[in-house]
Amino acid sequence: xxxxxxxxxxxxxxxxxxxxxxxxxxxxxxxxxxxxxxxxxxxxxxxxxxxxxxxxxxxxxxxxxxxxxxxxxxxxxxxxxxxxxxxxxxxxxxxxxxxxxxxxxxxxxxxxxxxxxxxxxxxxxxxxxxxxxxxxx
Numbered sequence: 001x002x003x004x005x006x007x008x009x010x011x012x013x014x015x016x017x018x019x020x021x022x023x024x025x026x027x028x029x030x031x032x033x034x035x036x037x038x039x040x041x042x043x044x045x046x047x048x049x050x051x052x053x054x055x056x057x058x059x060x061x062x063x064x065x066x067x068x069x070x071x072x073x074x075x076x077x078x079x080x081x082x083x084x085x086x087x088x089x090x091x092x093x094x095x096x097x098x099x100x101x102x103x104x105x106x107x108x109x110x111x112x113x114x115x116x117x118x119x120x121x122x123x124x125x126x127x128x129x130x131x132x133x134x135x136x137x
Contacts, residue, residue, distance in 0.1 A: 012097075014121050018044075063095055068119070074099040080112045089114040100124035106131035 020028070028043050037043040052059065063070055073094045080100075083090055090113050092098055098118045100109065102125055109128045116122070116136045122129065129136075 066093065068093045068095040068117075071096045072099065073097070074101070075104070076101045077103045077108065080104055080108050083112045084108065088112075091115045093117045095119045096121075098122050098124075100128055104128055 028037075028040050031037055031043060032039055037046065062068075069092075073092065073096070075090075075092075075098075080090075089111075092113060092115070094117070097120055098116065100123070104125070106127045109124075110131050113132060113135060116132055118136070122136070124132075
């Protein structure tokens with residue numbers, strides 16, 4: 001099982017939708033128009049990063065307290081088969097991206113993954129996601 005530190009770029013990101021009041025949206029547009037930001041997304045990303053920086057110590061402590069893997073955690077079929085052969089079950093806790101290989105069957109996932117907590121994104125086949133639905137918190 002491999003852990004990588006990742007930073008969102010291009011395809012390594014998730015699209016979110018937010019609702020803003022018209023006055024807030026107008027103020028954002030004014031800052032973009034005045035050249036403070038290149039577009040709305042640039043302002044929103046900057047604001048989010050500033051808040052994450054402000055709360056960096058609290059985040060660090062919480063990640064450590066909850067024993068979260070930070071970054072990318074990928075599980076190949078071979079990884080899960082080794083867990084199964086050892087008679088073990090995984091309690092996966094990831095802040096970032098948890099990835100389960102496309103060739104992992106729903107049966108293998110159920111046999112080896114006891115629980116799954118992902119703060120970020122989970123990439124797995126629809127069949128594996130459906131099989132694990134009751135174990136995802």
